[in-house]
Amino acid sequence: MDANTVLLAVVIVTALSFDFTNGFHDTANAMATSIATGALRPKVAVALSAVLNFAGAFLSLKVAATIATGIVDTGAITLTVVFAGLVGGLAWNLLTWYFGIPSSSSHALIGGVVGATLIAAGASAVKGAAVVSKVLVPAVLAPLAAILVATAGTYLVYALTKNVPEGTRGRGFRFGQIGSASLVSLAHGTNDAQKTMGIITLAMIANGTIGKDQGTPFWVIAACAIAISLGTYLGGWRVIRTLGKGLTEIETPQGFAAESSSAAVIFASSHFGFPLSTTHVCTGSVIGSGLGKRLAEVRWSVAARMVAAWLITLPAAAAVGAVAWAGANGIGGATGVSIVFVIGLLLAGALYMASRRKPVHAGNVNDEWTGRPAKVKESVA
Numbered sequence: 532m533d534a535n536t537v538l539l540a541v542v543i544v545t546a547l548s549f550d551f552t553n554g555f556h557d558t559a560n561a562m563a564t565s566i567a568t569g570a571l572r573p574k575v576a577v578a579l580s581a582v583l584n585f586a587g588a589f590l591s592l593k594v595a596a597t598i599a600t601g602i603v604d605t606g607a608i609t610l611t612v613v614f615a616g617l618v619g620g621l622a623w624n625l626l627t628w629y630f631g632i633p634s635s636s637s638h639a640l641i642g643g644v645v646g647a648t649l650i651a652a653g654a655s656a657v658k659g660a661a662v663v664s665k666v667l668v669p670a671v672l673a674p675l676a677a678i679l680v681a682t683a684g685t686y687l688v689y690a691l692t693k694n695v696p697e698g699t700r701g702r703g704f705r706f707g708q709i710g711s712a713s714l715v716s717l718a719h720g721t722n723d724a725q726k727t728m729g730i731i732t733l734a735m736i737a738n739g740t741i742g743k744d745q746g747t748p749f750w751v752i753a754a755c756a757i758a759i760s761l762g763t764y765l766g767g768w769r770v771i772r773t774l775g776k777g778l779t780e781i782e783t784p785q786g787f788a789a790e791s792s793s794a795a796v797i798f799a800s801s802h803f804g805f806p807l808s809t810t811h812v813c814t815g816s817v818i819g820s821g822l823g824k825r826l827a828e829v830r831w832s833v834a835a836r837m838v839a840a841w842l843i844t845l846p847a848a849a850a851v852g853a854v855a856w857a858g859a860n861g862i863g864g865a866t867g868v869s870i871v872f873v874i875g876l877l878l879a880g881a882l883y884m885a886s887r888r889k890p891v892h893a894g895n896v897n898d899e900w901t902g903r904p905a906k907v908k909e910s911v912a
Contacts, residue, residue, distance in 0.1 A: 535738060537865040538610045541872055542734045545617045547758040550727035552624040553636040554584065554762020557723060559771040560633070560793065560813035561715040564786035564820075566896060567775030570708035573766070573893035579709075580716040581764035587720020588728075588756035601665060602641060603648045605736050605743060607656035611859050612647045613734040614868050618875055619643020619852030627840060629882050631769040631777075631891070634840045635808030639848040640726055641666055646849025647856040669800065670808060670841070674815030677796050681816040684788035685823025692784065704783035711790035716763075718797035719809050724759045728752055768891040774814065776900040777833045779821030788823065789816040811841065830900075 561583075562576040571579065620640035627634040641662070648656050692700050731751045735741045741748065775781065781789070793816040797809055814837060821829035855875075859867035 534865045535610070538614075538868055539734060539738050539740065541865065541868050542610050542614045542617070543731055543754075545614055545621070545872060546727050546731045546734070547754060549617050549621050549624070549636075549640065549730075550724065550755050550758035551762035552621060552628070553723055553727065554581075554759040555765045555767040556624050556628050556634075556636055556762075556770060557719060557809055558763050558765075558767045559774040560809045561712055561719055561790075563771045563775035563813075564781050564789050564817065565708045565712040566771060567781045568705070568708065568783045568786045569897075570705040570783060570786065571712065573768075573771075573896055576712070577764055577766040579713065580719075581760040583713055583716035584720035584724065584763045585756045585760035587717040587722075588724035588759065589752060590717075590721045601661050602658060603644060603733075604652070604656045604658065605733065607652035608648065608733060608737045609651065610734055610737055611868060612651045612856060613644070613730060613737060614871075615647035615651075615856035615859060616640070616644030616852045617730065618855035618871065619646055619848040619850075621875065621879070622851045623844060623848045625879055625882055628767055628769055629886055631773040632840045633770050633774045633810045633814055633837060635670075635810045635844050636723065637726055637808045638666070638670065638841070638844045640730065642845035642848030643852035643855075644730070645845070646852035649849070650853040651856055651860070670811060673796055673800065673808070674811040677792050677812045677815030678819040678822070680795065681789050681792035681819025682823040683819075684792055685785050685820045688784040688788050689824060701783050704787045707787040708783060708790060711787050711794060714794035715790050715797065715809075715813065718794050720756070720759065722797055722800060722809055724755045727755045727758070731755070766893065768893065768896045769886070772891050772896045772898075772900075773833070774817060776897065777830060778814070778817045779827055779829050780900075781817070781820060782824070785820035785824055785827070789813070789820040792816040792819065808841075 558577055558580055561580045562571065565571040566573050566576050617640070620636065620643040623634065623639035623642070624636055645657055645662065688704070695703075728747050728751050732741070732747045735748075736743055779785075793809070793813045796812045796816075800812075814834075818829055818834060821827045855871055859871045861867065862870055
């Protein structure tokens with residue numbers, strides 16, 4: 532086995548690892564509101580989301596094409612650059628998961644790739660106009676659209692059901708939430724799994740394994756679908772807690788409106804090939820569900836912390852991607868990439884061990900929000 536084959540294998544494993552973290556980091560997008568309202572039991576919710584994420588990954592390849600050829604010049608990309616970009620995305624995913632911040636896996640990945648490309652090949656290798664039109668503009672417009680749609684939707688569902696007894700309304704919207712949350716999971720698989728497909732395709736093009744116009748191989752699609760669904764099934768409980776309990780106290784009509792709004796915006800984005808952040812959309816929908824209900828409280832301090840994380844996602848991931856490229860390239864070849872990979876594994880393990888001091892899990896994810904991690908219960912589910 533030659534050095535290039537080893538290097539490609541390490542890049543693919545790193546990409547699937549990113550896809551896995553994307554799954555557990557973004558489970559909250561689809562299921563946080565259904566878990567918070569009790570429409571679905573926590574473990575049932577993540578299992579359902581995993582199945583639908585898997586199915587959604589096979590529905591479209593437009594986002595994968597955008598990531599593979601629309602952000603950076605493929606002629607200037609090497610396997611080391613792709614690897615370093617993935618490290619940047621992984622680092623940001625794990626850090627924000629640890630702090631329970633619903634941030635964008637999509638922007639972390641794109642930021643990592645752009646940062647590694649900048650230091651490796653210069654600014655000319657980055658398609659600036661495409662980054663603005665296909666990443667930055669949707670990043671601003673998507674959550675705003677979700678807020679508006681969810682605010683209007685929440686107002687309407689309460690207005691139209693104001694004469695329905697509370698118990699009947701609650702039961703009806705619990706069933707509705709199962710359907711709307713399922714749509715968000717399907718949409719998430721359609722949009723997010725494709726980003727890793729695009730990265731692996733980019734790596735294979737850079738290695739000469741496939742041609743630029745050959746498209747994404749089926750085994751890449753299947754591997755990414757499996758990785759993201761496994762990550763989803765694990766359940767990113769720390770982020771689920773923040774999105775489901777931290778922004779506003781959610782009732783079933785609000786949850787239904789938020790999930791339906793999110794699904795509509797994400798499916799529209801996937802149709803046009805925009806790699807938007809499902810996290811931004813779903814967070815906007817949850818905020819809108821709070822604004823649309825009379826006298827509901829939106830915790831703006833929590834929202835502000837999320838927005839601050841969103842603003843620094845691209846530059847932070849880009850910085851890590853650039854450092855990872857410099858380290859791997861400085862040592863050289865498969866050896867350099869392997870050493871950076873091992874260092875990344877050790878740091879990820881340390882972060883996981885730190886998270887076990889105050890674990891969030893299916894048994895305490897719905898505890899009353901205090902602004903601090905949920906209390907640890909004796910029986911960990």
